[in-house]
Amino acid sequence: xxxxxxxxRLGELAPEKLAELEIDDEADEHVLPDLPNxxxxxxVMRAAPNPNGPWHVGHARMPAVIGTYxxxxxxxxxxxxxxxxxxxKRPDLDAYxxxxxxxEYLGFEPDRVIRASDRLETYYDHARELIDLGGAYTCxxxxxxxxxxxxxxxxxxxxxxxxxxxxxxxxxxVDGEYGSGEMVLRVKTDIEHKNPALRDWVAxxxxxxxxxxxxxxxxxxxxxxxxxSGVDDHLTGVTHIxxxxxxQDSAKRQRFVYDxxxxxxxxxxxxxxxxxxxYDVKLSTSTIKELIEDGELTGWDDPRAPxxxxxxxxxIQGRALVDSMTDLGMSTSDVDLAMSSxxxxxxxxxxxxxxxxxxxxxxxxDPAVELPIVDGDAPAPEAGHPRFHPEHPDRGEREVPAGRVxxxxxxLPPEGERVWLxxxxxxxxxxxxxAFLDADIEIVREGDVDVIHWAPAEEGLDTLLRTxxxxxxxxxxxxxxxxxxxxxxxxxxxxxxxxxALDSEATDEDDGPHGSEDLVAYYAHP
RNA sequence: GCUCUGGUGGUGUAGUCCGGCCAAUCAUAUCACCCUCUCACGGUGAUGACCUGGGUUCGAAUCCCAGCCGGAGCACCA
Numbered sequence: 021x022x023x024x025x026x027x028x029r030l031g032e033l034a035p036e037k038l039a040e041l042e043i044d045d046e047a048d049e050h051v052l053p054d055l056p057n058x059x060x061x062x063x064v065m066r067a068a069p070n071p072n073g074p075w076h077v078g079h080a081r082m083p084a085v086i087g088t089y090x091x092x093x094x095x096x097x098x099x100x101x102x103x104x105x106x107x108x109k110r111p112d113l114d115a116y117x118x119x120x121x122x123x124e125y126l127g128f129e130p131d132r133v134i135r136a137s138d139r140l141e142t143y144y145d146h147a148r149e150l151i152d153l154g155g156a157y158t159c160x161x162x163x164x165x166x167x168x169x170x171x172x173x174x175x176x177x178x179x180x181x182x183x184x185x186x187x188x189x190x191x192x193x194v195d196g197e198y199g200s201g202e203m204v205l206r207v208k209t210d211i212e213h214k215n216p217a218l219r220d221w222v223a224x225x226x227x228x229x230x231x232x233x234x235x236x237x238x239x240x241x242x243x244x245x246x247x248x249s250g251v252d253d254h255l256t257g258v259t260h261i262x263x264x265x266x267x268q269d270s271a272k273r274q275r276f277v278y279d280x281x282x283x284x285x286x287x288x289x290x291x292x293x294x295x296x297x298x299y300d301v302k303l304s305t306s307t308i309k310e311l312i313e314d315g316e317l318t319g320w321d322d323p324r325a326p327x328x329x330x331x332x333x334x335x336i337q338g339r340a341l342v343d344s345m346t347d348l349g350m351s352t353s354d355v356d357l358a359m360s361s362x363x364x365x366x367x368x369x370x371x372x373x374x375x376x377x378x379x380x381x382x383x384x385x386d387p388a389v390e391l392p393i394v395d396g397d398a399p400a401p402e403a404g405h406p407r408f409h410p411e412h413p414d415r416g417e418r419e420v421p422a423g424r425v426x427x428x429x430x431x432l433p434p435e436g437e438r439v440w441l442x443x444x445x446x447x448x449x450x451x452x453x454x455a456f457l458d459a460d461i462e463i464v465r466e467g468d469v470d471v472i473h474w475a476p477a478e479e480g481l482d483t484l485l486r487t488x489x490x491x492x493x494x495x496x497x498x499x500x501x502x503x504x505x506x507x508x509x510x511x512x513x514x515x516x517x518x519x520x521a522l523d524s525e526a527t528d529e530d531d532g533p534h535g536s537e538d539l540v541a542y543y544a545h546p
Numbered sequence: 547g548c549u550c551u552g553g554u555g556g557u558g559u560a561g562u563c564c565g566g567c568c569a570a571u572c573a574u575a576u577c578a579c580c581c582u583c584u585c586a587c588g589g590u591g592a593u594g595a596c597c598u599g600g601g602u603u604c605g606a607a608u609c610c611c612a613g614c615c616g617g618a619g620c621a622c623c624a
Contacts, residue, residue, distance in 0.1 A: 267618090297556095351552085513584090
C-alpha cells in the first residue's frame with residue numbers, strides 16, 4: 021500500500037486522524053519561524069543588494085526567505101539597490117539587471133525596485149531636518165583623530181557648533197564644496213555610549229569619484245548605509261528587516277535617528293554568514309570578480325564559480341536553491357550550506373522530466389576505449405534501443421548505432437568475462453573486440469553481469485562536459501543531437517546535466533571548447 | 547581592549563521562552579539490503595549530536611553560574 025492508499029484507508033477508518041496528519045503536513049511546510057508581530061497583508065520586506073556584481077549563491081538566501089514570507093503573509097517584497105558608494109564599493113552598471121534576473125530565476129518578482137542613488141534629495145531633506153532638530157553636526161576631524169576621541173568617550177570641538185553653522189556647512193557639502201575627507205555630517209548620539217560602535221557615527225561624507233550612473237554622477241555628498249537605509253526603510257514602510265550579523269549594530273545606530281524623527285523602528289532579524297562546501301572559491305563578489313579578471317574563471321556562469329548564474333547554466337532550478345536556503349532557517353550563527361542538499365532538492369525536481377542518454381567519458385585516468393562488436397554465439401544487432409526514461413515507456417526509445425563502440429575502460433570486465441551494454445545486449449570482452457552473446461537478461465538478474473553505458477565510436481557526438489571540477493571530454497550518443505539546448509538530461513551512470521549548445525564556439529581557454537565539439541553540456545550533479 | 551552575539555549527529559534543522567510526553571525531530575550525507583537493463587527514482591534498515599564543568603530540582607538540551615570555543619562590530623565599505 022503506498023502513501024496515498026494508506027491515507028485513503030485512514031480517511032475511511034478515522035477521518036479525524038487524517039485531518040491531524042494533514043495539519044502536521046502543513047506545519048512541515050512552514051520551515052521558517054513565524055515573523056514577530058506580523059499581520060497578514062501588512063508585511064513589507066526588502067532585499068537591499070549592493071549592485072557591485074551578479075550574485076553568488078549566498079545571496080539567494082535573502083530573496084528565498086523574503087519571497088517565502090511574502091507568500092505566507094501576503095506581503096510586499098522590495099528590491100532596493102543600496103548603491104551609495106561610488107568608490108570603494110563601486111556599483112557595476114550591469115549588476116542591477118543581473119541581480120534582477122537572478123531574483124527572477126529564483127522564482128520571485130519584487131513588487132518595487134528602487135535605487136538609493138535616485139533618492140539623494142530625499143536623504144538631504146532628512147539630513148537638514150535632523151540638523152534642525154539638533155541631531156547632527158558637521159565635523160572636519162580626520163578619521164583617526166575622531167576615532168581617538170571617540171574611543172576615549174570625548175566629544176570633538178565640532179559637536180557644539182550652532183545649528184546655523186551646521187546648516188551652512190552641510191549645504192556646502194551638498195554643493196560639493198569640500199573634497200573627499202574634508203567634512204562629514206555626524207549623527208549626534210551619545211559620545212559616552214558604552215558601545216563605542218554607536219558613538220556619533222558618520223551619516224554623510226564627501227566622495228570625489230562620480231557615481232557610475234549618469235543620473236547620479238553630479239552628486240559628491242553621499243549618505244552612509246546606516247543613514248540611507250534607515251531613512252528608506254521608514255519611508256518605504258518596511259515592517260521587517262532581515263540582515264546579516266555584520267550589521268548587528270545598525271539597528272542600534274539607526275534608532276538614534278528614528279528617535280529624533282519620532283519614527284517606530286521595524287522588527288529586525290539577524291542571521292549568520294553562509295558558507296558553501298564543494299567550492300574552492302570564497303563566497304565573495306569581489307573575490308569572484310578578481311578571479312574572472314585574472315582569467316581563473318571564464319565568467320560569472322563558469323561552472324566552477326559559486327554563483328547563481330553558474331547554477332542556472334548547470335540546469336539547477338532556482339526552486340532547488342530556494343528550498344535549501346529556507347531549510348537553513350533563521351539562526352544567527354554561521355551556517356554551512358551543503359551543496360548536496362541543493363542537489364537533492366534539484367533531483368526531486370528534474371528526475372522525472374530528464375530523459376536518459378549515454379555519455380562515455382574519456383578521462384586521463386579512465387580513458388574511453390574503442391572496440392568493435394562482432395558476432396559471437398549470436399549475430400550482433402545493428403543498434404541498441406534504450407528507453408528515454410525507465411519509468412516512462414510511453415516516451416519511447418532512442419536508437420544507438422552499434423558496430424564500433426566506446427566504453428569507459430573501468431567498465432570493462434576482465435578479459436573473457438561478460439558485460440551487458442545497456443539497451444543493447446550481452447557481449448563478451450575478448451581483448452580487442454566485444455563478441456555478442458546468446459543470453460538473456462537473466463544473466464544480469466543473477467548478478468553476474470554488470471550493465472554499462474556505451475556510445476557509437478563513429479556516429480557519436482564529440483562532447484565537452486563542463487563541471488565544477490573542470491572540463492571532461494567524451495563521446496555521446498547521436499540522439500542528443502535532437503535535444504534542444506537548455507534541456508536537462510541525465511547521462512546514465514554519470515549524472516544530470518544541462519545541454520548548453522549543439523555546436524561549440526572556440527574559446528582561448530586552455531581547456532575550454534575548441535570549436536570542434538558537437539555538443540557542450542554543463543554538469544549539474546549526480 | 548571595549549561592545550554585541552552564538553554553540554543539538556558530517557551538514558542543516560526541530561525541541562530551549564513556559565524543565566518531565568526527548569535514552570532527542572525531520573531532511574541531507576554515508577553504509578547495507580530490496581527494487582531496477584545495476585544510473586537516477588522508490589522502499590527498508592543502520593551510522594551519528596545536546597561545547598565543558600559546577601549548581602538548582604524528584605527530574606535539565608531546556609533554568610542559574612563559571613569556563614572553553616566560534617562569529618560580528620568598534621570605517622569618511624555595504
